[in-house]
Amino acid sequence: MSRVAWALALPIIPAVAALAGFLVPLKARKAAAAVGTAGSAGAAVVLFANLRLGLPELPEIEASSLDGPVLVRFGDVAVTLSAGLSQLTWWVAAIVVLVALLVQVFSVGYLLKDDERYAPYAAQISLFTAAMLLVVVSDDLILLLIGWEVMGACSYLLIGHDRRLPEAPGAAVKAFLVTRVGDVGFLLGILVLGFNAGGFRYGDIAAFMTESTATTVFTVTALLIMLGAIGKSAQFPLHTWLPDAMAGPTPISALIHAATMVAAGAYVLVRLSDLLVKGDVRIVLAVVAMISMVLSALAALASDDIKRVLAWSTVSQVAYMMAAVSVGATATAIFHLVCHGLFKALLFLGAGAVIHMAGTNSMSAMGGLRKGAPVTFWTMTIGFAALIGLPPLAGFFSKEHVLSAVYDSPDGAALFVVGLVTALLTAAYATRAWLRTFFGKTRTEGLRAHDPNPWMLWPLVVLALPTVLFGLFAGLTPLLHGDTHPTAMGLTMTAVAVGIGLSFGIWRGDKAADPARTLGPLRTVFASGFHLDAVQNTLVVRPVLVLARVARRVDLSVVDGAAEGTGRGVGGIGRLVALGHRAGMPRQVVSVLAGALVIAAAAVVMGVWG
Amino acid sequence: MVQSIDHVALLPAYLAAGTAVLVLLADLLLARRAVTFAVAAIGAAATGAAAAWVASLGERETFCLPGGCSFVADGTGAVVAVVFSVLTLGVIGLSWPALRGDAEDPGAAPPTGEYLFLLACSLTGGVVLAYARDLITIIVALETLTLPLYALVGLRRKSVASAESAVNFLVVSVISSAVTLMGAALLYAVTGAVHLDQLRHNLGGPVTDVVPDYDPGAVDLPLTSVAVILVLVGIAFKIAAVPFHAWAPATYDGAPLPVAAYLSTASKLGGVFALLLIAVGGLRPALDRSGFLLAAVAVATMTVGNLAALRQTRMVRLLAFSSIAQAGYILAPLGVFAAAAGREQDVVDAAVTATLAYTVFYVVLELAAFAVVIAVRGSRQGGLIADYAGLARRSPVLAGAFVLALVGLAGLPPGMAGLFAKVTVVDALLEGEAVWLAVVVAVNAVIGLVYYVRVAGVLVRAPEGAVAAPGPRVPWPVALTLGAATVAGVVLGFAPQLVLTVTGG
């Protein structure tokens, strides 16, 4: 098998598992779980097989020479099944496979018992896995787009999975549509790029970029593709869907809305980072990243829902990746992607365990859970520490590298400052969440903390390990690229310490109360994400719906009205004409003679002047 | 200057006239309805056969004067004569229930012998018309074709409606023919010619030598334009073109059904052919000038016919208005005279072929439609459209034939004959580059579909409250005619080239 085939096998295996999963009867939940798990496991096997093939060197994001067969041809442009893995992208695939596998296992414990529709659920996870892997391995942008959109569809399906939550279907639709807005740009960007480059492969595009000087094309396509990435990665201003998406089952949040899909935007920008340079739009990305990271960190600070805290934190952390991309530190971005994938998946699965025992997402109803659930507590603690960026955890290394890269970048001053503020805020909200969940007294009567069942427990442990160790061993991977800057590191650690200190200090004052209370009236503003949902509603959703109603009415009354009116009009004229013919012979005679007279006169007139 | 008369060429005319006489004799001597009926049918068939046989002998001319021949047995004439005979044969078949009469009131039925005699006289006129090539013969033939119909329309002798229809038809017809005669007289005054060929020639030249100091050329004379229009009025009356059409619904509705069928098929064919003869054969130079009016009349005819048909409640009136609309399509190709200045011969040929072909397609379908109506209603009148509700259940075969005929008149498959008829017309219109006229035809065909479909819909609808009665018993002559017309419609649908070949001759 060629390398293309081996690379494509990576998405194909979970895809087959998904197809099989969809055909499994609803009652055979265990079989479905087994199929889903097997799909992810199979992908893991293939992943290592790919490693055995030898991957292209680092750190360049390879302009792939791995051309696959033609999938379809439109005129002189073709879509090819081109795929391959480089050393860098392998790690992205690895985190996808790992989290997917663990989520499949975790879900058995989390959902299987009392969810009638577990079978499609598992299959959808498999399908998602396949799609994400396709995004990772694809060397053809159209192929990537397939994965990209299928991910979105799976996200939609899985967010809407929980029938008990009335808001879930709406959240699912919102998630899909907001990302779809970005995808309009993404599609157009790809099409324009593909048209100009004469193909959709990274190789074609690289060649085009070296040959051509069409700066406008670069700028336009870069912006369009960035729009897609922003939508998928829930960056400002298309981030509004992500907090709502937490209506999905928690394992799904871990997989899709934290570890993988949301990071896909950053991944794609990494793969097309040359385009950003050529198009000279990195400043735009930097601005987006700055706004996103602070805005969402503030929102995380004020949220009471543990999953929303994590969701906002995801926006913020992905913004770090974007920041890295915007300064050209692509490998570092991927490094942060991988590390974030690890600790955020850990945090979400841990949150799942917490929610499972607490029966609610609200941190106000938690507290003191440390006692009866040591494994959950410790693994979550590791996760929070990594999120904060405490050494020597994975998050520490990746965040330091990002900030150092920004610091080193000539235009990175503003970005660096914002990054520091965000680090501070991150430390603060993570500490707050940690304290509110596990410390103090239980705020719900009769809530007895306990560790979850082994299906859920072991994935936590398995994720905790690399979260601790990956940073230390990262030097062995090509991901640890570049140096940490001592000044940057110092400033960062200071910010982190301040953040932790603030949170802890306030909490100490009243252990039962929420440290966020000190935000005062700003708290609701932050918690609502600066009311951007409402803004979006007013500016986009409502006008479109009004327009839709107008369009429908216009179609009925004007377009169809014209047709129906013509029909009625003709009928009416027909009635008149028929009425005119009910008269008797005298009028017939008049009609004959007058007709002859008029026609003859007309003939004379036409003969004279015609 | 003694004419040598070619009696072979005249054979169809002799047979038609002979049929009339024989029918009268048979009725007088034998007084058996079946025999009289058979004589008439055989006579009509023989006339058609003779016309076909004469045509196979090649073109023959007789009654020739220096200006041209009055009687030319050419291919086109033969087609018209044959179709005319066949239509008359069909109408004879359809007349059976009317002649047998209503069991309750036998006295109301038309007398068989006289009825068939008048029909045969009309046939004689039609056959002569097919071969006539001068104005005098054409006019006399048209009169012979029409005059017996005055009586025929009034032959439901106890019916006020029938008598009123007869008076109506008579008066309007007489007035129209007076107008036509005035036109013919003026035409003769201008050109000094009555033979079509000579007429065409003289019209193309200067006014006859009587007006030496004022010599604008015959076609430029306003008098010529008036004369041409007046001549065409009477013919437009025969084919029920707007505004000379209003007699048709009233007359069809009161006349015995088979006579209505004859009026809307054979009589109309006669009118169309007379129009072709005079307009294209005789008056072509003049029509270059005022041909647009013909197009306008065509447009008015199809539009008014279709619009009025939308709101009819009586079956025969609906068919009448539909046949008016059809007349519009028939006239449309002649409208291409107005299309462009440089009318070439092939454009004219296409128009003539299309007109004639459309008429043939149309009469076949129309006869089939009337055959169904007669099969359903027997000796009664056409009745309301609503009376046909549920026919599809009572008699699927009749309903099927009716739908086939109506859909054909609408110009849609499976009525392929009608489809090709429309195609032929559009082809001819565009041959003359009259796109606007083609579009008008298209729009009208759409309006037409409304009422054809409405009738078809009534057929399948269950009658209100009534239990499905058994289908009507169809007398065999009617069944035979209906079957033949339907088969002809189907065959022509798949082999329209048969018609197009002969009419293109």
Add this chain to the structure above:
Amino acid sequence: MHPVIPYVLAAMLFGAGVYGVVVRRNAVLVLMAVELMLGAVNLVLVTADATLRLHTGQTLALFVIVIAAAEVGLGLAIVLQLYRLRRSIVTDDVGAEPASAEGGDAEPEKVVA
């Protein structure tokens, strides 16, 4: 001879006939008016013959007279039939669509036994 004189006379006669046809309510009077129109036709034919020095027009005129006679003969018979059936030959409502057209299956006319 100035042919325009008989021609104009013919036109006037024709116009008088047309007027009569339009205005008269009695069927017989309508037929009389038609005879005037046909007379005008014949006058045109005769005048044309005189100017053209032919006899074709007179032949046609002869035929027209015959046709007119036949039409009148048959026409009067029909008018009489109408009179027999409804005791009036006023033509006003002849040919009008029967008002009872919306009704049932019955023929919209009274049948005189």
Add this chain to the structure above:
Amino acid sequence: MTVTDVLVCALGAVSFGAALRVVTSKHLVRAGLWLVVALGSLAGVYLVLTAELLAWVQVLIYVGAVVVLMLFAVMLTRAPIGPSDDLDRARIPGILIGGGAGLGLAAVLVDAYRWREVALSDVESGDAVAMGNQVFTGWVLPFELLSVLLLAALIGAIVVSRPDVGAKAPEEVS
């Protein structure tokens, strides 16, 4: 103005005046009589214009037969002998159409013939011989056809006017 012109004018005036009475008279019977005058003086015009045979035929057939027939019809339909006011419809359409037709025709005819003059002296008279030649050399076919027409009119008139003709015996009805 020649003599013929004067004759034509005079006879024409009579004829047209009578024609106007035909279409305006309030007496049914008088209308018929005026028709006799109109067609009779028209025959005079024919005679002036050398159409001899036609003139006699006109007198014989029209005056002698057709008008008599019409008067019979008037009687048979039990028309009032005196004047009646309901003979006419509204006049306006009639005046418009009739006047339009008459004047229009006159106008185009005047336009075509102007004040042209034709000598009648060398016109071969349309007497019985000439007309006989005409009909039996060139127009045998329409002549024969007219016989069918007349027969049809005859039979038609009979069958229409006599309800008992062809009425079936009861046993024939099945």
Add this chain to the structure above:
Amino acid sequence: MNAVLLSVLVVPALGILAVGAGAWTGNRRLGAVLGTVFAGVGLFAAIALAADHSGAPWSRLTWEWVPQLGLDFDIGVDGVSYPLVLLSAFLTFLCCLYTVWKGAPGGREDQLIALLLATNLGMLGVFLSFNLVLFFVFFEIVLLPMFAIIAGWGGPARRHASVKFALYTLMGSLLLLVGIFVIVTQAGTGDIIELTASGGGGLSRGTQLLAFTLLAVGLAIKAPLWPLHSWLPDAHTEAPTVGSVILAGVLLKLGTYGLIRVAVGVAPEGAEQAAPTLAVLAVVAIIAAGLICLAQTELKRLIAYSSVGHMGFVLLGIATLTEAGLTAALIGNVAHGLITGLLFFLAGSVKDRAHTGELARLGGLREVAPGLSGLLGFAAIASLGLPGLAGFWGEAFAVYAAVQRDQTLWTVLAVVAAIGAALAAAYLLRMLRLVTHGPPGEAVAAMSGTRLRAVEVTSFVPLAVGVLAVGLLPFIVQAPIGAAVSGILQAISR
């Protein structure tokens, strides 16, 4: 090969006769079954057509018919028509099977099947015609059977809807007729292949524009193109399930196929002049349909309007007059046939069970009928143009083709069309949310027989598989189209 070609048309005709024979002998059930068998045989014949695809065209059969009208019985198949031939035969077979197995509302299954076969005969004839007049004849054949299907088996307002359908489409086909004869009379031939090869038979630009306009308007009514679409929602809403499936699945393609084969192929210069107008209308259709669907309250009506939008993409592809555009349009045709066919089958199943199509009264379908709802979700997602499913290729690459034109107007159109695709997502997800998600609505709660029946599985699954197959392996449709498209465009120099 010619025997196979002929049999594609003859078999449905024989099927009609078989149904007739069944009715004659009083064994209507047998007639219905026989009709279905013939539909199946027809499908096999259609498949067999691809056996020899070496020539250009693959095969062709010419008999003189009515030379006076430029009408020859000239049929053949090539890459442009083959996918649609297959689609037509395939959907007809499924519909016959569905009818004979499940029964029809109001009975008379055999008649319904005969009408389906007649429709199929017409549609296949249109796709196979290589003669303009023959094309028109077959085009007309479709009209009345479809009318009868709607009028005979439709919903409560069927009479109005069917008449509207008939009149609208007749108007279209008659304009088509006029357009065809503008060409036939001027060029002196009705041979599509010859006319295409000669770039419009040497007609002048003005004539070509006139012809193209007439043809395009006529065909656009069938397609339908905004604003000539208003017959479609009514027809779809009232038509029985199989009627809707055929209507959306194949009938609309007569318009777009005709545009490609006849309008563009025969009047290329006219097409070039009219293309921007066509494209603008197509894009307006996309947006208008999207917005209207967003405010739509009835399931079948919504799907009907979505068809207007999807066909808008197809028309946009055609209007670009590029190889990419035409290829996208042809793939879009097939994809829309499969997807919307499936959607209408599903909507029919929903309405059969819930006795309503009002979105407000549905809801929670996935709780009650997970199989049905799953398929509905699949079809809806396919319909919104998800990459990897059939709908994507046609729509995305129609946009691509517009981008390819590389002019301001076309670029704007591309952008607007892409936004329209997002609207499609919006209304389809709204529909899914209202129908499948949430607690069961009153109509859904009262549903009987929630499981998918065997007949439904048999009818739906092939379509779903088709959607997936075309989505993942688009070359199965594109490969045959291939060079044939460039043949159509050869007169347009670009």
